[in-house]
Amino acid sequence: KAGVTQTPRYLIKTRGQQVTLSCSPISGHRSVSWYQQTPGQGLQFLFEYFSETQRNKGNFPGRFSGRQFSNSRSEMNVSTLELGDSALYLCASSLVDSLSPLHFGNGTRLTVT
């Protein structure tokens, strides 16, 4: 069974631009979560989607948004990029219930210049 796939693996953008990151969960997984990882702030929760609905949201500004499609694939979008948005963005998928562990992808490394 294929793992969680995140594309692209690397991305370089300039301040003010917007970016869209993609995540394909493991087949059968309906919950998708996003995390931001930076050296300064560590790993922080962005949001979680289930059945195309956002169920949980972390403490990030409205520039960070996401969505989930009917096939459970998810995208996250960051608008008006700032230098501080440079980070590794990790996507994780799981089955429905909280007893199911999260399976992470390899992440997208975003660099904002």
Add this chain to the structure above:
Amino acid sequence: AQTVTQSQPEMSVQEAETVTLSCTYDTSESNYYLFWYKQPPSRQMILVIRQEAYKQQNATENRFSVNFQKAAKSFSLKISDSQLGDTAMYFCAFMKHTNFGNEKLTFGTGTRLTIIP
């Protein structure tokens, strides 16, 4: 709000030895899960072991075991017979139980473990 603290930023140990990574957490929740994740240079976060707070028995997965002290809010990871492939960042994480699916994971700052040949 929950907090997770890992007080050892870096550790190193000789191959085949045993090493213990520390983690403490703070929560007012009574029903929760604790995890250890490993992140090698490939960047993928890999689940090492999981503990349900309601279970008194410590979880074990092959060479990996935990010492879960609920009253002390301590959750340490012991790696026995350490191998070169164990070299990675290790993150302790907390998740509140919910009947509505996955809550967020709250991570510690990580411990960089190096296994020396």
